[in-house]
Amino acid sequence: MIVPIHLENSSDIKYNVVIDTLPELTFNRKVAIVTNTTVSELHLEHLKSKISADELYVVTVEDGEEFKTLATVEAILNKLFEAKLDRKSLLIALGGGVVGDMTGFTASIYQRGIGFVQVPTTLLSQVDASVGGKTGVNSAYGKNLIGAFYQPEAVYIDTNFLKTLPKREFAAGIAEIIKMAVMFDRDYFDFLVDADFSDRKSLEKVIRRSVELKAEVVNLDEKESGIRAVLNYGHTFGHVIENETNYTTYLHGEAVAIGMMMANALAVELGLMEQNQMDEVEKFLKKHQLPTSYNISNVDSFYDKFFLDKKASNNRLKFILPKGLGGHTIRDDIDEETLKRVLYKFVK
Ligand SMILES: NC(=O)c1ccc[n+]([C@@H]2O[C@H](COP(=O)([O-])OP(=O)(O)OC[C@H]3O[C@@H](n4cnc5c(N)ncnc54)[C@H](O)[C@@H]3O)[C@@H](O)[C@H]2O)c1
Numbered sequence: 274m275i276v277p278i279h280l281e282n283s284s285d286i287k288y289n290v291v292i293d294t295l296p297e298l299t300f301n302r303k304v305a306i307v308t309n310t311t312v313s314e315l316h317l318e319h320l321k322s323k324i325s326a327d328e329l330y331v332v333t334v335e336d337g338e339e340f341k342t343l344a345t346v347e348a349i350l351n352k353l354f355e356a357k358l359d360r361k362s363l364l365i366a367l368g369g370g371v372v373g374d375m376t377g378f379t380a381s382i383y384q385r386g387i388g389f390v391q392v393p394t395t396l397l398s399q400v401d402a403s404v405g406g407k408t409g410v411n412s413a414y415g416k417n418l419i420g421a422f423y424q425p426e427a428v429y430i431d432t433n434f435l436k437t438l439p440k441r442e443f444a445a446g447i448a449e450i451i452k453m454a455v456m457f458d459r460d461y462f463d464f465l466v467d468a469d470f471s472d473r474k475s476l477e478k479v480i481r482r483s484v485e486l487k488a489e490v491v492n493l494d495e496k497e498s499g500i501r502a503v504l505n506y507g508h509t510f511g512h513v514i515e516n517e518t519n520y521t522t523y524l525h526g527e528a529v530a531i532g533m534m535m536a537n538a539l540a541v542e543l544g545l546m547e548q549n550q551m552d553e554v555e556k557f558l559k560k561h562q563l564p565t566s567y568n569i570s571n572v573d574s575f576y577d578k579f580f581l582d583k584k585a586s587n588n589r590l591k592f593i594l595p596k597g598l599g600g601h602t603i604r605d606d607i608d609e610e611t612l613k614r615v616l617y618k619f620v621k
């Protein structure tokens with residue numbers, strides 16, 4: 274199946290997200306695949322067997338968020354210069370969100386911009402990172418602070434890649450999926466509750482709806498001046514949890530799962546969500562082995578860390594909250610006392 278993306282409100286860019294077995298791909302240009310050491314072992318040969326290009330190169334980077342840096346981007350750029358890629362050449366990102374974000378950013382600056390294609394190999398990157406054109410790397414000052422909005426020419430989502438993905442990584446992707454459902458689509462939520470994620474056809478349907486919803490949001494607000502921020506549901510809390518646990522205890526999606534529970538608790542406190550709806554979300558997360566609780570050891574310092582988030586503009590905290598199941602609201606008027614009252618519920 275194909276999900277056409279058309280950013281008609283901003284850049285007028287069109288591309289397809291193809292959700293299917295990876296097709297044969299022919300390019301009358303030079304192509305460089307960018308991947309990492311883990312994914313290259315598992316899936317590079319398969320990708321190469323599907324590609325015919327004028328010349329085909331492979332650039333392999335180290336595996337890990339800690340390598341999502343300008344230094345790695347420069348190393349990739351140098352390989353592209355050595356291979357004499359020109360302005361018509363193409364990069365193909367083969368990997369998860371880290372490889373995808375870095376490859377897209379490299380494509381955006383190599384000789385002022387060349388094309389790139391995403392072949393996402395984690396569930397998280399298939400439903401979230403590979404669509405929408407946010408590319409970039411981390412800086413010493415924070416995650417994803419260096420980058421560009423730069424859309425791919427195409428995205429090829431093949432769920433066969435996920436067979437080698439560790440279970441925890443798979444579940445982390447499910448967290449970003451339920452995020453979309455809770456924010457935007459009650460029917461999708463109901464569908465997810467019963468979906469069999471191990472069945473290829475159901476999984477493709479799940480991915481398709483997630484991609485469609487993300488595409489709608491990105492079309493309305495490519496550069497995140499409004500509704501695109503709704504995709505950060507659970508993230509304001511999640512980022513604090515990731516920060517407090519030094520990015521080692523939880524995968525990003527796991528921290529987001531806990532963050533969604535905190536956002537839901539706040540929504541219940543404000544009368545935006547029913548307790549039983551919050552329970553439904555929790556049940557779903559637990560079913561998929563995602564964490565739903567966290568012991569806040571110090572409410573004051575947890576609260577202070579909200580202000581480290583780049584989304585806290587002018588020192589006003591902005592919270593993306595559910596309105597029931599399938600609706601959302603953005604609130605920047607929540608007082609410290611209310612917030613801390615909710616945070617205390619997470620003190621064991
Ligand atoms: N651009 C966006 O809109 C956007 C959205 C969400 C997240 N992100 C970014 O994405 C990154 C997280 O992405 P991720 O969760 O895919 O992490 P990741 O890219 O680090 O991949 C997770 C792990 O799985 C391994 N892996 C990848 N595919 C595999 C496979 N098929 N089989 C076995 N192992 C495999 C990777 O090597 C890595 O060790 C973060 O850097 C985040 O900032 C970007």
Ligand SMILES: [Zn+2]
Nearest residue numbers: 449508525529
């Ligand atoms: Zn996320």
